[in-house]
Amino acid sequence: MADMRYDAVVLGGGHHGTIIAPYLARAGMKVGVFERAPRIGGGAGTVNGPAAGFLRNSCAHWTRFYSHPAYRDFDLAGEGLRYLFPDGNCAMAFDDGSSFIGYSAWRVVDETGRTERADDNIKKTYEQIQRFSQRDADAYLRYLDQYERYWKPAFAKHRFNQPPPWGQPDPLEELLSIPDSGIEPVHQFMSLSALAYDFFQSPELRTLYMRASTTSTGCFPDDTPGLQGLIHTLPLVLSFEPAAIPVGGTQAITDALVSAGRKLGVEYHTRADVDRILIANGRATGIRMADGSRVDADLVVSSLGVPQTVGRLMPDLDVPARIRERMGNICYDRGRE
Numbered sequence: 001m002a003d004m005r006y007d008a009v010v011l012g013g014g015h016h017g018t019i020i021a022p023y024l025a026r027a028g029m030k031v032g033v034f035e036r037a038p039r040i041g042g043g044a045g046t047v048n049g050p051a052a053g054f055l056r057n058s059c060a061h062w063t064r065f066y067s068h069p070a071y072r073d074f075d076l077a078g079e080g081l082r083y084l085f086p087d088g089n090c091a092m093a094f095d096d097g098s099s100f101i102g103y104s105a106w107r108v109v110d111e112t113g114r115t116e117r118a119d120d121n122i123k124k125t126y127e128q129i130q131r132f133s134q135r136d137a138d139a140y141l142r143y144l145d146q147y148e149r150y151w152k153p154a155f156a157k158h159r160f161n162q163p164p165p166w167g168q169p170d171p172l173e174e175l176l177s178i179p180d181s182g183i184e185p186v187h188q189f190m191s192l193s194a195l196a197y198d199f200f201q202s203p204e205l206r207t208l209y210m211r212a213s214t215t216s217t218g219c220f221p222d223d224t225p226g227l228q229g230l231i232h233t234l235p236l237v238l239s240f241e242p243a244a245i246p247v248g249g250t251q252a253i254t255d256a257l258v259s260a261g262r263k264l265g266v267e268y269h270t271r272a273d274v275d276r277i278l279i280a281n282g283r284a285t286g287i288r289m290a291d292g293s294r295v296d297a298d299l300v301v302s303s304l305g306v307p308q309t310v311g312r313l314m315p316d317l318d319v320p321a322r323i324r325e326r327m328g329n330i331c332y333d334r335g336r337e
Contacts (some may be wrong), residue, residue, distance in 0.1 A: 001272065001293040006032040008299040009287055011274055011313070014042025016303035018257040019070050024301070025264035026073075032295065033261075034272040034287065040258055046249030057250045064244045065253050066113035069160065074260035077111040081256035082247040087121055089239035092208050100128055100204060102239030105144060115242065125239055133202035140238055143199075146182040147240050150175055151231050158228070172227040187230055193221035195230060205237075212237045277302070277313045287313075306330060 008024045010017045013035030025031045039045065043059035050056075065071055066083055090102040103121035108114070122144065130137040157171035164170055175183040190198060192213050196206040213219050216236055217229040225233070235241055246252045258268060273290035277300055284300035302309040307327050310317060319327075 001269075001289050001291055003294045003296075004032065005286075005296040006030050006267075007297065008032075008301060009034060009295055009297040010301045010303060011277075011287065011309070012042065012303035013037070013040035013268060013270070014303055015044035015254070017042075017301075018044070018254055018261070019068075020301060020303065021266045021268075022070070022074055022257065022261040022264050024299075025261060025266045029299070031261075031264075031266045032297075033266060033268045034274055034289075034295075035268070035270050036273045038270055040268055040270060041251055041254040044250045044254050046251030055249055060250050061245075062243055063246055063250055063253060064241060065246070066108065066244060067241075070257065071113060074257070076253075076256040076260065079256035079259040081252050083108070084245045084247060085242045086245070087118075087243075089243040090208070090212060090237055092204075092211065094204060094207070098131075098204070100132070100208060102128065102237075104242040105238075105240045106242055108242050108244070121239075129202075129205065132204045133200075135201045136205050139199070139201075143182065143234060143238060144240060146180070147235055150178060150181040151183070151235070155231050172231060175227070175231075183227065183231070188227055189224060191222050191224055192219050192229075195225070196221075199234065209233065209237045274313060276315075277309070279314065279317070305332070 007029035008031050010021050010024070010031065010033045013033050017033055017035070018040060021031050021033050033040070035042075041058070044063075045058045046055050047058060048055060065076070065081070070076065071081070085104070085108045087103050087107075088101055089104045091100060093099045103118070103124045105118060105122050105125070106115040107118045107121070109116050122141075126137050126140055129140050154171040154175055161171075169176070172183075175181040176185050176188075187195065187198070192210055196209045200206045200209060210221055213225060213229065213233045216233050217225050219225045219229055248255075258266075261268070274287050275290045276288040277284055278286045278288055278294070284297075286294060286296040287300065288294055302313070304313075307330055310319060311324070311327050
């Protein structure tokens with residue numbers, strides 16, 4: 001690769017990198033995205049499955065990217081991103097032959113992602129839960145009200161804004177001071193199984209909650225998911241938000257973002273192995289590729305994890321030994337011993 005120069009370089013062409021790149025370009029920057037793999041997408045990719053003729057998503061299967069600001073900011077519907085929204089949502093079959101089907105409490109009604117409350121589906125989900133526990137069915141309606149009034153707005157603020165200064169409560173922690181939010185201080189420290197028993201009475205809903213938490217947060221029953229894990233998973237378990245299936249798999253989200261980025265001048269490089277983040281006078285000045293070529297930039301954005309960004313790409317950075325050790329201990333595989 002020949003030497004190049006950009007206003008901003010983005011390391012990694014996964015879902016974080018493909019989201020931030022068009023925003024940087026819209027701000028007037030010349031942007032280059034560098035991905036080591038042969039294709040853009042990362043966890044938001046769709047690849048050949050084990051059976052011939054079938055595709056599978058690398059990570060997520062249901063996504064709600066239509067609710068992300070980038071969906072509207074870059075008209076991703078106009079870039080070809082389409083969704084299917086089945087009413088049937090979170091479901092599970094149990095060992096005794098019984099089953100549970102949750103139905104979406106809100107329906108998407110147009111391509112802007114606008115939703116409307118679906119009272120018929122709420123009634124169906126209530127009746128499904130009622131077969132197992134009247135208490136859980138009543139709790140479902142209570143949680144739905146708390147979600148609409150408190151949890152959803154707080155989760156959106158938490159997700160799409162910078163965290164507050166250390167010592168100030170974030171939007172999820174602010175729920176702890178609202179008496180009827182349903183979120184209590186002890187919930188921060190409960191294990192996944194303890195939360196399942198605290199929020200639900202029936203074995204069926206407890207099992208459903210623990211399974212959904214494992215697949216959505218990577219937490220196992222003895223792990224502590226914290227407020228983010230709790231407030232993220234409860235609405236999934238109870239099918240509050242619509243089930244959303246991107247046509248063509250999650251690769252369709254990546255393809256739409258890349259299409260929007262290219263129209264804004266973003267250049268995407270695959271099989272581009274970055275060897276080092278270059279630093280001068282305490283700031284990043286570009287990257288060095290594995291083949292020795294150099295890419296200068298005013299801004300370097302890494303969408304990679306901390307171990308890759310600091311440990312591998314900035315090995316000479318002055319990081320206290322204890323912090324570097326903790327970076328090495330970060331584990332992305334919760335099933336690993």
